[in-house]
Amino acid sequence: MATLNVAGVTKRFGTTQVLHGIDLDVTDGEMIVIVGASGCGKSTLLRIVAGLETATTGSIRIEERDVTALEPAERDVAMVFQNYALYPHMTVFQNMAYGLKIRGRSPEDIRRRVAEAAGMLEIQHLLERRPRQLSGGQRQRVAMGRAIVRDPKLFLFDEPLSNLDAKLRVTMRAEIKRLQRRLGVTSLFVTHDQVEAMTLGDRLVVMHQGRAAQIATPMEIWSHPADTYVAGFIGSPSMNFLPGVMEAGAVRLETGLLLPVSAPLADGHKVTLGIRPEHLLIGNGGLTLAVELLEPLGGETVVHGKLDNGTTVVAKVPTGSVPGDTLGVILPLDKLHIFDAESGLRL
Amino acid sequence: MLEKRSLWPYLWLGIGVLIFAFPIYITVIGSTHDISTIGRGDVPLLPGGHGVENYSAAWAGGAGRFTTTPAAVMLVNSLLMAVLIAAGKIAISLTSAYAVVFFRFPFRMLAFWLIFITLMLPVEVRIIPTFQVMVNLDMTNSMAGLVVPLIASATATLLFRQFFLTIPPEYVEAAKIDGAGPMRFFKDVVLPLSVTNIAALFVILFIYGWNQYLWPLLIVNDRSLETIVVGLTKMIGTGDAQNEWNVIMATAVMALLPPVAVVVLMQRWFIKGLVETEK
Numbered sequence: 001m002a003t004l005n006v007a008g009v010t011k012r013f014g015t016t017q018v019l020h021g022i023d024l025d026v027t028d029g030e031m032i033v034i035v036g037a038s039g040c041g042k043s044t045l046l047r048i049v050a051g052l053e054t055a056t057t058g059s060i061r062i063e064e065r066d067v068t069a070l071e072p073a074e075r076d077v078a079m080v081f082q083n084y085a086l087y088p089h090m091t092v093f094q095n096m097a098y099g100l101k102i103r104g105r106s107p108e109d110i111r112r113r114v115a116e117a118a119g120m121l122e123i124q125h126l127l128e129r130r131p132r133q134l135s136g137g138q139r140q141r142v143a144m145g146r147a148i149v150r151d152p153k154l155f156l157f158d159e160p161l162s163n164l165d166a167k168l169r170v171t172m173r174a175e176i177k178r179l180q181r182r183l184g185v186t187s188l189f190v191t192h193d194q195v196e197a198m199t200l201g202d203r204l205v206v207m208h209q210g211r212a213a214q215i216a217t218p219m220e221i222w223s224h225p226a227d228t229y230v231a232g233f234i235g236s237p238s239m240n241f242l243p244g245v246m247e248a249g250a251v252r253l254e255t256g257l258l259l260p261v262s263a264p265l266a267d268g269h270k271v272t273l274g275i276r277p278e279h280l281l282i283g284n285g286g287l288t289l290a291v292e293l294l295e296p297l298g299g300e301t302v303v304h305g306k307l308d309n310g311t312t313v314v315a316k317v318p319t320g321s322v323p324g325d326t327l328g329v330i331l332p333l334d335k336l337h338i339f340d341a342e343s344g345l346r347l
Numbered sequence: 348m349l350e351k352r353s354l355w356p357y358l359w360l361g362i363g364v365l366i367f368a369f370p371i372y373i374t375v376i377g378s379t380h381d382i383s384t385i386g387r388g389d390v391p392l393l394p395g396g397h398g399v400e401n402y403s404a405a406w407a408g409g410a411g412r413f414t415t416t417p418a419a420v421m422l423v424n425s426l427l428m429a430v431l432i433a434a435g436k437i438a439i440s441l442t443s444a445y446a447v448v449f450f451r452f453p454f455r456m457l458a459f460w461l462i463f464i465t466l467m468l469p470v471e472v473r474i475i476p477t478f479q480v481m482v483n484l485d486m487t488n489s490m491a492g493l494v495v496p497l498i499a500s501a502t503a504t505l506l507f508r509q510f511f512l513t514i515p516p517e518y519v520e521a522a523k524i525d526g527a528g529p530m531r532f533f534k535d536v537v538l539p540l541s542v543t544n545i546a547a548l549f550v551i552l553f554i555y556g557w558n559q560y561l562w563p564l565l566i567v568n569d570r571s572l573e574t575i576v577v578g579l580t581k582m583i584g585t586g587d588a589q590n591e592w593n594v595i596m597a598t599a600v601m602a603l604l605p606p607v608a609v610v611v612l613m614q615r616w617f618i619k620g621l622v623e624t625e626k
Contacts, residue, residue, distance in 0.1 A: 073526035083515065087518065089539040089540060098535070099524070099526060
């Protein structure tokens, strides 16, 4: 159990700048999910915290101890890899015990800790098997077990669920969260899956092009996204974006609709209005969509449509409520997000 | 995979076996006849009654007419040489491949290519300078002189390098986080994973070592260090003297057995290894 402080971490591979100064303070026992599209630098950040990469500049402190220059083993962290990285020639027991053995723990101590972790993960009956005799979910548990037995200051998860099938992923997700709560170990969890991020994290770090676009709780990110990238990345289906111009203290959309949304901007300033598909209401007097595609999900249907000017709009409405080829939707003012069209930042 | 049962494969296999096995059969049969039978130019196809005396003559004293080294001594020499060459080659190439694959150091690729280039320089090509070096080091007429010049192997280094490249980098990272240093990782992870490759290479390298002819012929004059392959050819005299073909054939059969044993034993072992380990 420990705090983690990442301060001004940058990383450069040759001429490519991968991280542009990341600051992150994690409190004791917190679960932080780092989420972003591939290539945004999220794995690099995790590997720098683990000590597998060195930061070009900046520092890492674990429990107020500067570990920037330390080897991974000296940082007292445990990592769960995407492909689990279980040693194929060792049994499950040996895999879990290896880190303890190297640290010179006594055989009784090792046996006790492994048994305890195995009990927690319900893999006691697998201890004598080899990794190749295990299913994906079981391997995942063993990889977790290998991290737990060490009783580390920090858990690092590098997309540990992406090799599992959809159903198992949901189960393991819940299990990871339960375990993390129970053990109270400070954790960093890297994923590209926004559902995983929303459900697992106490706080999220949304990464975009080597920067932390927003660091906040899942609900804060969902309800107050810091910029258009975060707004479009979190939430499914993605938020709709409508270009508009400020006009007499309100926003004039390209379709001609004038929305009385106040923003302290001069007339003629270009903005982007954002609205989530689930917030669009059926009704006349707003926008008219030419329906292109319906995706029934059961109780709800996702409607893909186009405005006159060609902008694509997605709406999530109750199934059976789409009358025909066109659909009128209204935009509730309190659900609108206004972003600066140029910088993409929230206004 | 299995098609309708046909006799053709068996026929072809039978012909193949016959072509390969017949000379060996002649040798085995020849080693059980007395000197005069073969001396007359007969090629007997059925075993004779002098097997025990031929083999004991070869084992203990060599062919009577020429005072040669007993086969027992030569077999021990060959065995020692082949095992040392195979083990040495594996040890050196394992460690050098480990260094090239898992470490980042200046001139790493240069080192690798230098090793690679030696593929083009087998012993036969560099035999004069190698001999000179051995003489200067005063290593002629010794087991070390037999083994050391043959002990570095670019082929094995290359093979191990290719294998190490297939080991997922996550194992290295997991080991780093577990706190295993480079030697520990080598011993606990790389070596156990390489067992099947080591077994396969051992077979090939043992036979390579066993069959060495030119180098042992050159570096060793002391007959007590003679290897069986060299000794065997020395038994065949030139000139008027009649060769004791029966004893020579008995020696040849004995020279065949250790490599055959290695192939048979190790094959079982590495097939077992192939089945059991998996990444």
